[in-house]
Amino acid sequence: MNKKLKPFAALCAAILLSACATTAPTSMSQAPVAAYRDVIDLAGRLSVNYQKDGKPETLSGKFNWSQKGERIDVALASPLGQTLAKISVTPDSATLTQTDQAPRVAKDIDSLTAQTLGWSLPVSGLRDWLQGYATAPGGKRFAASPATNTVTTADGWRLTFVSWQDEAAAQPVPKRIDAERVATATSEPLAIRIVIDGQG
Template identity: 90%
Template sequence: MNKSRYTKIFAATVTGLLLAACATTAPTSMSPAPVAAYRDIIDLAGRLSVNYQKDGKPETLSGKFNWSQKGERIDVALASPLGQTLAKISVTADAATLTQADQAPRVAKDIDSLTAQALGWSLPVSGLRDWLQGYATAPGGKRFTASPASNTVTTADGWRLTFVSWQDETAAQPAPKRIDAERAATATSEPMALRIVIDAQG
């Protein structure tokens, strides 16, 4: 076989192999849609319904809330359905303060136990920092991002969350509209259920 013919056969073989490789290579998958970044500054207003146990008896409370978050500081105002302020809560990295009408402010390190003592039920402020933006911490510390297709998670501290509805389901990362949260009884806490509806956000 002369050199010229050998070169042609080799070139044809290489070309065939390259074409076969191109035909069998899977197409490159598209990059996932970007996830909206967690915001350190938010202002929300909405409605809150709480079902809890007090002295072994079921209790229900409903009303309005305003939530203002700036970095580590959180300010929450709880009001009756008619708008009468029931309590104001301020949480910083160092302490939590709860103020009720005609009462001296109460200060503690732990806002959950502070609200349990003052209100009869614990407001999970540390969890709400994430929940109100559609995030949660799952068991093992895994970060959970809620969406219409994946809207339920049990958190690392035992809350069963369901993100029921959304402000705009067509958004790349929809913001929650309604969140249901349930926690079973434990050795140190009573069963409790929250329904949160966000009416306005900024």
Template identity: 80%
Template structure:
């Protein structure tokens, strides 16, 4: 290519490079907090649980469905292939956990009931808030997550990270992935849960 032709093409090449760079600019991350809390929600997603059983590390993966209507919560846990593992129903007065071919178990505290029955504690009381991007801090304050403010330690010792969002640039983002971790204590084992919420609608 001779020098005159190269000089003639230079402006066009420069414009193409600038345009190409512009198209790869990442989308803006919303600074806005999550959408307003709703008393009625229906969600589906997946779980990856790392827990201790008889002093040995165990891993469990599966799917879940969550239906919440005020103080009433119904949770279904299933294997990765869709086989139902447990059904959980929570009311203000009691919690019931049902497994196939077993007598339903009833207790006041669903977190303790799942620990005794499943071998790991599903923090249903916390998930009521977490799935929508909310939590309660050790000082009793209400935490509201956003893509810019995505970590918190809860009043009951869970470390939450809202890792990703259904749409980070949305005016009111909705959580997509939540990582919850809890250290071992005198009364609880070490536990880590990765929660992925499927897009709604």
């Protein structure tokens, strides 16, 4: 071989060998989330960005979510674990109780939390979102997967299922969900980041 070509040939060989040695990245699961369950218990963290009196506000803390059929119980706590509010929702009513205050009852939990906490907790949506489901425009059922992780819901929430407990699982379970609602004539902009730490 020509002496001038030897270094070039060695370089090409090195490049080819390194390419062969590179491990192919693990592909994301194409499978949808696990089947929907009527009974779940979850614990996690959330952060909320909302508008109050025209000014941006931020809140962060922990939550516990217990769902048994049509009944939902939610406990909201500070980052240090101090209980801030307890919420109970049934098909007939919603009750919100804050420390040292009388319970407040309303027909609609979204408006009740907006009046009491300053931001609207979308409980009806979270029933689905926490398990990787949503209702898309037209009433179509959306089931998320690591490969198909974004949807705009029928009621205007933009959801992104950012990460998974194990995205290579046969039926992955959501780990982090980002939910964003743009401002409308009747509502302020709202962004909620949810991280699920454990499931029951």
